[in-house]
Amino acid sequence: MLEFAEVSFAYPTATAPALDGVSFSLEPGQLLVVVGANGSGKSTLARLCDGLLTPGGGRVLVDGLDTADVSLVWDIRVKVGMVFQDPDDQIVGTTVDDDCAFGPENLGLPPEEIVARVAEALTSVGMDGLERREPHLLSEGQKQRLAIAGALAMGPRYLVFDEPSAMLDPAGRRSAIAIIERLAHEQGHGVLLVSHDAADVARADRALALSGGCVVFEGAPEDLLADAALLRACGLATGSMGVLGERLRALGLAVPVGALEAESVVDALWP
Amino acid sequence: MKPISGMGQYVPTDSPLHHLDAAAKIGLAAALTTALFMASGFAGLGVLAAAVAWAVASSRVPLRAVARGLGAVSFVVVFTLLANSLRWEPAVALLRIGPLAVDAAGLRTGAFFAVRILVLVVGTTLLTLTTSPVRLSGGLERVMRPLSWLRVPVGDLAMTLTIALRFIPTTAEEAERIVMAQQARGAVFDKGGPIRRARAYAPVLVPLFFQLFRRADALATAMEARCYRGTEGRTRMREERMRGVDWLVMLGLGAALVAVGWFL
Numbered sequence: 032m033l034e035f036a037e038v039s040f041a042y043p044t045a046t047a048p049a050l051d052g053v054s055f056s057l058e059p060g061q062l063l064v065v066v067g068a069n070g071s072g073k074s075t076l077a078r079l080c081d082g083l084l085t086p087g088g089g090r091v092l093v094d095g096l097d098t099a100d101v102s103l104v105w106d107i108r109v110k111v112g113m114v115f116q117d118p119d120d121q122i123v124g125t126t127v128d129d130d131c132a133f134g135p136e137n138l139g140l141p142p143e144e145i146v147a148r149v150a151e152a153l154t155s156v157g158m159d160g161l162e163r164r165e166p167h168l169l170s171e172g173q174k175q176r177l178a179i180a181g182a183l184a185m186g187p188r189y190l191v192f193d194e195p196s197a198m199l200d201p202a203g204r205r206s207a208i209a210i211i212e213r214l215a216h217e218q219g220h221g222v223l224l225v226s227h228d229a230a231d232v233a234r235a236d237r238a239l240a241l242s243g244g245c246v247v248f249e250g251a252p253e254d255l256l257a258d259a260a261l262l263r264a265c266g267l268a269t270g271s272m273g274v275l276g277e278r279l280r281a282l283g284l285a286v287p288v289g290a291l292e293a294e295s296v297v298d299a300l301w302p
Numbered sequence: 303m304k305p306i307s308g309m310g311q312y313v314p315t316d317s318p319l320h321h322l323d324a325a326a327k328i329g330l331a332a333a334l335t336t337a338l339f340m341a342s343g344f345a346g347l348g349v350l351a352a353a354v355a356w357a358v359a360s361s362r363v364p365l366r367a368v369a370r371g372l373g374a375v376s377f378v379v380v381f382t383l384l385a386n387s388l389r390w391e392p393a394v395a396l397l398r399i400g401p402l403a404v405d406a407a408g409l410r411t412g413a414f415f416a417v418r419i420l421v422l423v424v425g426t427t428l429l430t431l432t433t434s435p436v437r438l439s440g441g442l443e444r445v446m447r448p449l450s451w452l453r454v455p456v457g458d459l460a461m462t463l464t465i466a467l468r469f470i471p472t473t474a475e476e477a478e479r480i481v482m483a484q485q486a487r488g489a490v491f492d493k494g495g496p497i498r499r500a501r502a503y504a505p506v507l508v509p510l511f512f513q514l515f516r517r518a519d520a521l522a523t524a525m526e527a528r529c530y531r532g533t534e535g536r537t538r539m540r541e542e543r544m545r546g547v548d549w550l551v552m553l554g555l556g557a558a559l560v561a562v563g564w565f566l
């Protein structure tokens with residue numbers, strides 16, 4: 032279990048804390064989405080998960096390991112994989128497979144094991160056949176999938192995504208979220224997904240909303256999606272399908288609040 | 303704008319030279335350099351040039367790619383030729399242009415130096431044309447490994463080189479994007495003399511450096527998150543090694559090259 036207990040954090044140069052008394056927990060196999068307006072502390076929360084930042088108050092525990100304990104930090108980073116917003120900021124290798132091997136190489140694993148892990152990670156993001164490709168020749172969507180594979184090759188139990196689809200086009204976004212969902216629900220990783228997209232919220236098991244560094248909502252994604260004022264405060268747009276769903280609900284039709292894509296609205300109307 | 307990419311970039315054709323270990327190729331490039339500087343006459347230079355030409359032919363790399371490397375040094379070659387062959391009012395001359403003249407001895411010296419540079423550039427370009435960046439930095443790391451006894455951080459240097467190679471295309475793309483953004487706002491890059499043109503690039507360099515520093519910071523964080531803690535205890539997925547045939551080729555051909563330089 033990845034657990035935040037009354038976590039506070041302030042950047043040394045800032046006057047107000049970036050996070051203030053945040054508590055929640057994440058189980059393996061669960062997809063938790065974190066939303067909030069710009070500057071509400073989402074990235075700070077993500078960086079606290081694997082000890083890139085350590086809490087000023089409270090504790091962050093990863094399977095019982097405290098991120099504040101410097102002797103545990105590498106064990107924790109093996110357990111918690113990170114994927115950031117811009118894939119170009121995290122690809123180190125000059126080819127796809129070399130980049131994917133970077134993490135396992137750092138762990139000092141034997142070459143045969145690295146080869147096996149790289150192949151498995153690339154397969155699970157659908158990048159087989161691109162092993163020798165140079166990163167700058169990949170599409171943005173492929174780059175982001177490579178970044179995910181790089182995190183997977185470390186063999187993590189938890190994965191933290193900080194707005195992984197912010198740089199992607201709609202198609203890349205859909206394929207990224209499909210992979211992320213599969214990692215949680217089929218492969219059993221505990222996934223924390225920071226997102227600005229209401230469609231991601233609809234696919235999550237649980238949702239957490241931040242405002243000014245405090246948790247203002249924790250619960251079922253449907254409840255968050257049903258709260259229009261909170262959604263606006265978090266800078267989440269539900270898009271045209273969200274508006275359509277709202278109007279249909281006003282007419283008495285049973286369209287769930289989580290139906291934010293044309294397909295799911297159609298499915299709700301004609302089951 | 304394509305100033306950075308292209309020159310000496312790896313061409314993944316399949317040839318014996320591609321299969322030769324990177325460290326062996328670095329050894330051969332060193333032997334070629336030594337031989338070129340030892341050779342005292344056109345005979346030696348000719349044999350070395352022929353050897354390099356043979357290597358180019360056997361590498362199956364398109365001549366266009368080799369020529370691109372030469373384009374970049376053509377100015378140096380022409381300058382060398384002129385600087386050595388032009389004389390001020392000599393007694394005898396092949397050709398006179400006012401007080402300036404070309405004399406036979408000067409032309410010989412100029413041609414000798416120019417050919418030496420050409421052969422050197424083609425030979426070393428061939429190294430990067432036939433070796434992938436990963437193998438090249440791996441090979442350099444193995445060649446430099448003895449220096450770690452002198453506390454030179456060889457592993458970190460190799461990692462730095464790998465990252466630099468990885469980011470050359472990304473940086474070129476970024477520069478291109480900034481140039482286009484500036485052009486859209488009315489900046490002009492292709493008019494005026496060289497000084498004016500150079501000055502037009504100042505507003506490009508500032509945002510480019512800003513981007514690079516931001517990226518370096520983000521990359522360092524991402525590397526830390528993937529457990530990078532220096533090269534100690536690190537393993538490699540492809541641990542490359544000099545095989546018997548690599549040693550044989552390197553020592554055999556290397557000795558032959560140096561012998562040519564020594565005797566001819």
Ligand SMILES: Nc1ncnc2c1ncn2[C@@H]1O[C@H](COP(=O)(O)OP(=O)(O)OP(=O)(O)O)[C@@H](O)[C@H]1O
Nearest residue numbers: 042044045049067068069070071072073074075076
């Ligand atoms: N390195 C830093 N130094 C000082 N203050 C910072 C730093 N990074 C973030 N902050 C501040 O901390 C607060 C939380 O920032 P954070 O990056 O966690 O927000 P966010 O929710 O990820 O925002 P966004 O949606 O823009 O990514 C903000 O007020 C921000 O200005």
Ligand SMILES: [Mg+2]
Nearest residue numbers: 073074075193
């Ligand atoms: Mg953020």
